[in-house]
Amino acid sequence: MARFLIRSIISTIVTMLLVSMALFFLLEVGSGDITVKILGVFSTPEQRASYRSQLGLDAPAWQRYVDWLAGNDWRVKSRVGYPLVTIPNKESGEAEWWADVEGQPTRWKLEEGQLLALKRQGDGSTTEQIVSGDWQTDESGAEFFWGVDTKNNAVKWMRGEGAEVWVLTKAGLRKEGDGPQTYIPLRKGLLRGDAGESLQFGRPVSATLWSRVRNTAVLAGVAFIIVMPLALFLGIIAGINEGKLLDRIISIGGLGATATPEFVTGIFLILIFGIWLKWLPAVAIFTSANAIFENPLLLALPVMTLTAVELGYIARMTRASMVEVMDSAYIRTAIIKGMPYRRVVVRHAIRNALMAPITIIMLHVNWLIGGLVVVEVIFGYPGLGKYIYDAAIFGDFNAVEAAAMVTVTIAIATRLIGDLAYTLLNPRIRYA
């Protein structure tokens, strides 16, 4: 069992690596120019190029991937010449990068050709100091300086040739002289718990992702708890009543519900229960962060939609499995032997009949978690599916990657649970 677990964990890590690479390169090829989305269609190619370099997008793809995974402060440290540290901002609590100059957190900026050191004081304020003597000289005699700027980048300034850069403001772009020649956005990397910054919102991914994961987990969890017992129960009932009226009703009803796409079911449910009868909230309006706990009825229609789609499918799988088991020789033997029918079904048939549905159910947990996009979009439900959808449309690479890592983890965890469930149901299956 231990070996089985270790093997599972290793395969999880390998899968996550492969998925992250595949996603990275897919977004690389497929998402187009992210700077157009951020800067707007009125931006010029010159502005876009400048902004690309500020986002560090001019670095080769493999390098950006390594930075995303493992961070880059260890790589950049030697250029700046000081250890790089993160200190939480006093107001927002978000991490800021500083160079540790002999115990004194420092950043730099170039203003009208003057190099200024910003030294962080204990209370979070900074003092400015002109440090013109710190320029270094390269082989060609040009003076340069590597430092940390105020926007969490390691940057290289060239003396006397401040590049003109386009800086994004909400009113559009403006041109700034004194710009650095090279930008390396500093990051710790996913392995050290830093998922990077969302390009859409300008805030760390971790600040926005977790509430979405929680919302989706609640929605999927409630749907799961309702669908599974109900589907298994209906499937078993239909299976032992094969060919009878009850079986026909369950089978045809289930088929109909499954065959209707969730966007159709969802919209009909909204129209009937939300708008016409006004019994249930039509869409998931979150008037506070914990709205689903304050008003659980918000979950009613999304859960009903998911139930309609899932229920029929699993019930039919269970029914088929049950019919097959009920036809087998040992069940016939048990019945002929005179064992009570109820005991035959409960003790002997169900356990074997559940093998197939368990596989389906475990696969469907993934679907529930990652594939809720349609349901979440219809109901305006702020969950993980909608998060991935919005981020992918925008090309928000960091957000997509982080969300994908969550779904991969869930997928692999449910597979593991499924494997363990098999061993409980069928003692012949053992994992060495």
Next chain:
Amino acid sequence: MKKNIISREQMEEVHPQIPKAYDQFTQGRISRREFIRMATLLGMSASLAVACGGGEEPAAEPAAAPDTGGEEAAAPTGGIKRGGTWTGSMNLQLLDHPARLSWVEGANIVRQIGEYLTETGPDNITRPYLLEKWEASADVKTWDLFLRKGIKFNNGDELTADDVLFTFGEWLNPDVGSSMLGLLSYLKGMESVEKVDDYHIRLHLETANIGVPEHLFHYPAIVLHRDFEGDIIKQPVGTGAFTLEEYAEGERAVFKRREDYWRMGEDGKPLPYLDELIYVSTDKDAGVAALQSGQVDTLYDPRPSDFQALKDVPGLVVRPVSTAQCLVLRMRVDLEPWDDNRVRTALKMCQDRPKILQLAYFGEGDLSIDAHMAPVHPAYCEKDIPKYDPEGAKALLEEYAAEKGIELPLKVTLATKNDQAEPEIAQALKEQAAAGGFDISLDITDPAGYWDRWTEVDLGITSWTHRPLATMVLPLAYIEEAIGAWNETRWFDDEFTTLLREAEATLDVEARRAIMCKLEDIMQERGPIGNAFWKSIWNITHERFQNVKAHPTAYDLLYDVWIDE
């Protein structure tokens, strides 16, 4: 309701031009709206101006409620109820420095916590807001702004000229990147902004401009506290009626009522009447369903399709408002065949305006002449709406074709975006212009695809937003200096430019209208655009909310909204 009588002397005291305008008004040469606008522009307080004008139209707003009046529905006497929550559906994006705002949704958030020096009401009249009044010199180059006394920020500090100067400093600082900088191009940095005393600021304009009060209500022009550091979410300090409790982009914004707001309600206690505002960030479609089911009370800027879905829902009140938003059919006058005015005129004649309005916008708008001046602009000069005339167009085109030695129909490509109503307009025009001798093929892309080339295509349909004065939009697109920027047609005309400059410095509405008449004629006669209609927009809110105002730029003005269950 008491009726104020204001003597000519009192008017004269404020500004010598006012009695003259009053005469024009009493003789029926200018409308009441224009008189009020002009009188307030010249420094008369809005309540006085309303009182002067109110005598002629008894169904006017209450003179005793300065600055909150303006909506045509007379407020019910008494019966105001306090309390309750207002919930709106609106997209919420990243928000930091109000001066940098580039989207109205963000301004609707900031508007609840902060305020403006002036306010352009739903009736397109600009009134003092944080100002008590303003005064302009006769040459419109010196503007005196008098700040209202006793207004407190929500951190307890009093609003003084220092805050206003700080805010002007933010607007005029290129490092902040405010779009106010371009609007206030007539100010030469902070040296043009003078603090006379704690409640008196004087602006020294480089060039005359009558639009100063309107500019001060441009949506990024929130007055900031003098210690503001650049992020309104971290530092939600303002003079507004509500305080910010929570802001999560993509999720929600929550506001609570402020106890010590400076404006008084009709019951003699401070506004606002509502206890809480909640904006929820949803897709438009989810927002429509939420409004139908009563989960939210209103929806930000409904699209025409949303209007169709919501207009007959019981319990919702639809308030339409005419705007100066339009979809301009624009022609590149530096390219063949649009360099020939006969071809341009022919295409303009091919617009069957009522049909286009019906097909593209469900008839919800006002028909337009082929000029970028709207009837809601105060100095608009009334013109006949041109008739659909395919025969006339064909005659012009035949003359052109004979000269050029080409065959009709004239093949042209019309580019636009699939966004609001552009494809419907394009399709209608294609069919209507066939009779006039045009063979139009359509090139319709997604909005981003069109904005990539909107200034470059030779024939296109471009959407333009509402601006309260015609003199605010014309210099953006129809003068030589704007080529390379927003002059998408490359059209300019010396006579037009001269007259436009004159209009920009003419305070007298009647005199300005005379100039506008000529400007409209020039644009209709040889201009580069066709324009079938001005869009209406709608405020759709649950019926229990009273005092709701539909604003032509979809601004949410909520300080005096109340709930009548």
